[in-house]
Amino acid sequence: xxxxxxxxxxxxxxxxxxxxxxxxxxxxxxxxxxxxxxxxxxxxxxxxxxxxxxxxxxxxxxxxxxxxxxxxxxxxxxxxxxxxxxxxxxxxxxxxxxxxxxxxxxxxxxxxxxxxxxxxxxxxxxxxxxxxxxxxxxxxxxxxxxxxxxxxxxxxxxxxxxxxxxxxxxxxxxxxxxxxxxxxxxxxxxxxxxxxxxxxxxxxxxxxxxxxxxxxxxxxxxxxxxxxxxxxxxxxxxxxxxxxxxxxxxxxxxxxxxxxxxxxxxxxxxxxxxxxxxxxxxxxxxxxxxxxxxxxxxxxxxxxxxxxxxxxxxxxx
Amino acid sequence: xxxxxxxxxxxxxxxxxxxxxxxxxxxxxxxxxxxxxxxxxxxxxxxxxxxxxxxxxxxxxxxxxxxxxxxxxxxxxxxxxxxxxxxxxxxxxxxxxxxxxxxxxxxxxxxxxxxxxxxxxxxxxxxxxxxxxxxxxxxxxxxxxxxxxxxxxxxxxxxxxxxxxxxxxxxxxxxxxxxxxxxxxxxxxxxxxxxxxxxxxxxxxxxxxxxxxxxxxxxxxxxxxxxxxxxxxxxxxxxxxxxxxxxxxxxxxxxxxxxxxxxxxxxxxxxxxxxxxxxxxxxxxxxxxxxxxxxxxxxxxxxxxxxxxxxxxxxxxxxxxxxxxxxxxxxxx
Numbered sequence: 282x283x284x285x286x287x288x289x290x291x292x293x294x295x296x297x298x299x300x301x302x303x304x305x306x307x308x309x310x311x312x313x314x315x316x317x318x319x320x321x322x323x324x325x326x327x328x329x330x331x332x333x334x335x336x337x338x339x340x341x342x343x344x345x346x347x348x349x350x351x352x353x354x355x356x357x358x359x360x361x362x363x364x365x366x367x368x369x370x371x372x373x374x375x376x377x378x379x380x381x382x383x384x385x386x387x388x389x390x391x392x393x394x395x396x397x398x399x400x401x402x403x404x405x406x407x408x409x410x411x412x413x414x415x416x417x418x419x420x421x422x423x424x425x426x427x428x429x430x431x432x433x434x435x436x437x438x439x440x441x442x443x444x445x446x447x448x449x450x451x452x453x454x455x456x457x458x459x460x461x462x463x464x465x466x467x468x469x470x471x472x473x474x475x476x477x478x479x480x481x482x483x484x485x486x487x488x489x490x491x492x493x494x495x496x497x498x499x500x501x502x503x504x505x506x507x508x509x510x511x512x513x514x515x516x517x518x519x520x521x522x523x524x525x526x527x528x529x530x531x532x533x534x535x536x537x538x539x540x541x542x543x544x545x546x547x548x549x550x551x552x553x554x555x556x557x558x559x560x561x562x563x564x565x566x567x568x569x570x571x572x573x574x575x576x577x578x579x580x581x582x583x584x585x586x587x588x589x590x591x592x593x594x595x596x597x598x
Numbered sequence: 599x600x601x602x603x604x605x606x607x608x609x610x611x612x613x614x615x616x617x618x619x620x621x622x623x624x625x626x627x628x629x630x631x632x633x634x635x636x637x638x639x640x641x642x643x644x645x646x647x648x649x650x651x652x653x654x655x656x657x658x659x660x661x662x663x664x665x666x667x668x669x670x671x672x673x674x675x676x677x678x679x680x681x682x683x684x685x686x687x688x689x690x691x692x693x694x695x696x697x698x699x700x701x702x703x704x705x706x707x708x709x710x711x712x713x714x715x716x717x718x719x720x721x722x723x724x725x726x727x728x729x730x731x732x733x734x735x736x737x738x739x740x741x742x743x744x745x746x747x748x749x750x751x752x753x754x755x756x757x758x759x760x761x762x763x764x765x766x767x768x769x770x771x772x773x774x775x776x777x778x779x780x781x782x783x784x785x786x787x788x789x790x791x792x793x794x795x796x797x798x799x800x801x802x803x804x805x806x807x808x809x810x811x812x813x814x815x816x817x818x819x820x821x822x823x824x825x826x827x828x829x830x831x832x833x834x835x836x837x838x839x840x841x842x843x844x845x846x847x848x849x850x851x852x853x854x855x856x857x858x859x860x861x862x863x864x865x866x867x868x869x870x871x872x873x874x875x876x877x878x879x880x881x882x883x884x885x886x887x888x889x890x891x892x893x894x895x896x897x898x899x900x901x902x903x904x905x906x907x908x909x910x911x912x913x914x915x916x917x918x919x920x921x922x923x924x925x926x927x928x929x930x931x
Binding site for chain 2: 424442465466483484507525526547548549566568569587590
């Protein structure tokens with residue numbers, strides 16, 4: 282049963298609710314799940330694998346990210362047209378920034394740039410990563426969804442889910458460098474240490490290895506139907522790919538990109554996160570309003586946690 | 599209990615989508631429609647629930663104390679088709695496909711210029727702590743919008759040509775609420791969608807409450823000798839109140855269709871404020887006096903085509919010096 286206390290909204294009350302929700306268990310044992318169709322976030326106790334609070338935040342929260350200094354959690358609310366900046370240590374909402382339809386958000390590695398894609402309105406917004414001043418706004422037809430940055434922090438790569446394209450944008454100039462066709466419904470984008478890109482081809486059953494210079498597809502690695510998003514293990518050796526249609530997670534060797542295993546993850550596996558000790562893989566079941574917790578070593582399903590409707594972004598403290 | 603019910607519906611939605619709809623989207627290369635299709639499944643499930651509740655609650659009333667009785671119920675069966683087509687999502691899906699690209703272009707242009715529509719909580723910050731209160735404000739504002747849309751549907755000749763499809767039903771029942779022309783539905787969606795955009799609260803945030811409101815709309819059309827009394831009829835629209843609005847006498851003065859009465863969809867307060875409230879005894883026959891042929895009795899597609907015919911006649915009347923056709927039967931004030 283969700284505490285009535287959790288049904289609150291507004292900066293001060295949201296912050297108070299989050300602070301109360303977190304105070305009993307501490308941030309170290311908490312996961313935050315964005316329920317995109319409930320306009321809420323679920324606070325989950327990672328020790329007991331139970332939802333402890335559900336807090337109304339704003340319309341259509343899809344993705345979240347931690348600031349480079351690790352102090353603030355930014356929740357992007359696409360339907361609410363705003364970014365909520367939440368202090369990680371206290372749960373207090375420090376700021377709400379008006380932003381047009383922010384769907385996916387990301388920082389360049391040096392923190393200099395903050396990028397938000399507008400899935401519904403076919404745009405990419407580039408902000409100053411420190412003061413969040415909007416620097417560039419450029420059209421990105423169509424359905425720009427996922428983001429990755431080049432190692433030199435000069436380029437952002439955006440998958441255009443409504444087409445078969447990946448586009449590269451010069452962050453400083455705010456100009457498109459190239460747009461290349463890579464496969465049906467490209468979704469998650471990951472930059473590898475050598476600068477090459479991996480893109481989940483959601484309209485098919487593979488991920489594409491892409492040349493960052495011009496978007497040419499180097500090769501395709503079969504994973505499962507609806508290859509969607511990526512997660513790299515902390516040691517950089519293992520790569521996970523969520524296959525949203527197949528209901529599986531492919532395990533790959535991050536260097537060779539060979540598929541070494543497949544994990545069962547029903548419910549439309551979407552975003553993923555690792556527990557702080559690295560032993561557990563937390564994955565949102567987009568269509569079934571739950572989060573699956575999978576033991577990495579054995580591949581066994583450890584827990585299924587009911588959350589709100591259409592859980593998307595997840596962050597595990 | 600409400601949370602449990604919502605959870606059950608959510609699980610049904612997810613299971614059906616994951617096992618039936620998503621594989622089809624993948625097979626036909628339509629994966630970019632995943633999120634919209636997921637929403638559509640939810641809409642259909644809630645629509646089915648609305649239909650079931652309306653039937654369980656309102657049909658017994660029709661058996662118990664019918665306002666009218668008919669031997670031939672073919673016209674009623676046409677309204678059943680209207681209800682299924684609308685509430686299970688076919689018509690909303692068509693409208694969504696037609697209007698969403700236009701809406702995205704307009705919304706995108708406004709955002710590109712730096713304009714972000716404020717939400718009602720931003721205009722009334724005190725509401726921010728109470729999501730349900732915000733939703734009530736939304737319902738009140740939307741109902742006000744619906745009242746005036748309804749007035750225009752009766753006042754504007756070409757719009758009346760479309761809306762007359764709803765009024766020509768002489769066998770009004772719980773199924774009649776969705777008896778509308780597709781173009782009229784498009785106009786209604788544009789109208790209410792614009793208002794919703796301006797005030798910023800989406801009805802899908804409170805799905806069970808929306809079912810309650812759709813139930814009120816079904817009840818207001820139910821063929822039952824039931825009024826809510828002196829005070830009740832001032833609080834919420836009921837069968838007797840709405841039957842006066844549909845009364846066949848409204849084809850003739852002083853209650854001709856442009857004046858009419860009882861335009862409110864949910865809250866009669868708007869009729870009180872704007873002088874269109876009518877309380878009267880009895881349960882009038884419904885329909886439009888000038889429209890009585892077989893074209894109004896049955897056939898969903900035939901009825902829709904009839905709407906196009908009336909619309910064409912109305913436009914011809916508008917541009918003709920001699921007001922002919924459909925519009926001539928209903929001269930503007």
